[in-house]
Amino acid sequence: MARFHPLTVTDVRRETRDAVVVTLAPAEEDRGIFDFTQGQYLTFRHKFDDEELRRSYSICAGKDEGVLKVGIKRVDGGCFSTWINENLKAGDTLEAMPPMGAFFTAIEPDIAKHYLGFAGGSGITPVLSIIKTVLAREPRSVFTLVYANRQISSIMFREELDDLKNLYLGRLSVLHILESEAQEIDLFTGRIDAEKCKALFKSWIDIKSVATAFICGPEPMMLAIAAALREHGMRDDQIKFELFASAQPGRARLKVESAAAADQGASCEATVTLDGATRIFKFPKHGKSLLDAALENTMDVPYACKAGVCSTCRAKVLEGEVEMEANHALEDYEVRQGYVLTCQCYPLTDRIVVSYDQ
């Protein structure tokens, strides 16, 4: 299982009013495991009042910069991103797992390729890493970036992109689409939707020449772009998605404390929710796992190994207490949040409430 390693914060630079770029250095012995591929992300953890939160942020550095950098935009109500934007400073330590993700294609130095990137807001971070890396390592390749933002002042890495255009003359073109700021050409104002894609592909971007398209941004934008790309003849294996972490909740909810009542019964009443439907059934406290009991009650709950290894049967205990016989898949912080492997799960209380939907 992947482990966390300490990274030293060597710089925190304000990029826009609500985004920072954090430069990080691994310990000497960890340099190898933090040798990332362009477009990958790091998962960080931090404790907020005893509650551990984890968040993933894309690396925005290129392979040849020799450093680890992540760009982090403050999300409204986002506990982690706000903390990083307001409190993090050089000299601090952040804990991160080794780089993960497959938002990249193999570097082929001898081949001339046309890459197309779409980024919405902070979705630029992995795309920037890819741009820097392919321009440096594939001398014959070119990159077209379509970059959507609300207004000029919220554009992350605007200057850095300009510098890259000058450094790699003729090989990087950037089309800025601004939602609420008028531009000389109407096409570059508004949101990226099906209609705008169509217009872009008609007069600005030759889709037939594109080898791979990278898309990172909010869900509706990604759907509109992917649909337009397919419509213009691109295959699924030429389109790479990276959904950024907009769906992550602001703060983990605390586990409901169970009433320490006298739980002497031999059986347990389980209330189990799956796909929004709830069933209540009784089963013996000993000799039968919660998973088996749910299956016997004709619930189509997910499972695979039944050995506490694969975590397919993971669910969350909302009320009551259970114990797990074996756990080789859930981490301590998940267990603290109430997650259990239902194949290994035996009730301790007379009543439990469990959900597979959370």
Add this chain to the structure above:
Amino acid sequence: MSETMPIEEYLQQGGMLSSPDNVPPRYRGELLRLTASFVDSELAGSAGFADIINDAPGIQERISAARIVLEKTDHAGQVLKIMETFGVDGGRYAAHHPWAARLARDADIGAARHGGDMRLAVFHYPLEGWEDAVVMNVLMGAASVVQLKELSRISYQPLAETFRAILPRERRHAELGAAGLARIVADDEGRATAQTSVAYWYPRVAASFGHAGSARFETLSRFGLRHQPNETLLAEWRADVDAQLSALGLIR
């Protein structure tokens, strides 16, 4: 561009997910169930085929059988790597079940999962000698190709990419099987044995496509984990193997 939408809606409209951090809990469960079924089937299939290497009649057949055993194990390993990103203990997983274990030849378990692993029911039946193994490989190889084409569109992008990479190699396994079967049916004795094996394996492989009108399919397609219903895939498989078998004179 901060506007978002519920992840279920995004998936229903053909959106792709790319990291364990973004997947909803129920999606996670179904994705792991699906990957576990693939890994278990590959490991069980490969383990069953390993014994057959020694039944191979010639050096070329021996190499083909060994290659199938090797590559199917590798495919299991590739998908298990993706499961590991969800917290699965890959080391324990690969050793948690006796993959070579089989039921009796005449056991009748239908399409139901059996015992402690998620292999397709067809992988619980034992192979009986070289000809039988080749027939099974032809029929199941064609089924794997149909299933992998379907799974190459799965909404979890790292998995879709892995399945796309696996597909041509599984297709090659099916072709090796077809070449082997053509050699077997060249004489009358071989043809008779093959015919018996086709009668045995055909319904069992067909059952591995699952029920028509499956409720699980509804859930999976809502998440973009499946696209074409079981009956459509089954029909595609039938068309493929029926053509192959009738060309060899094994069915009318």
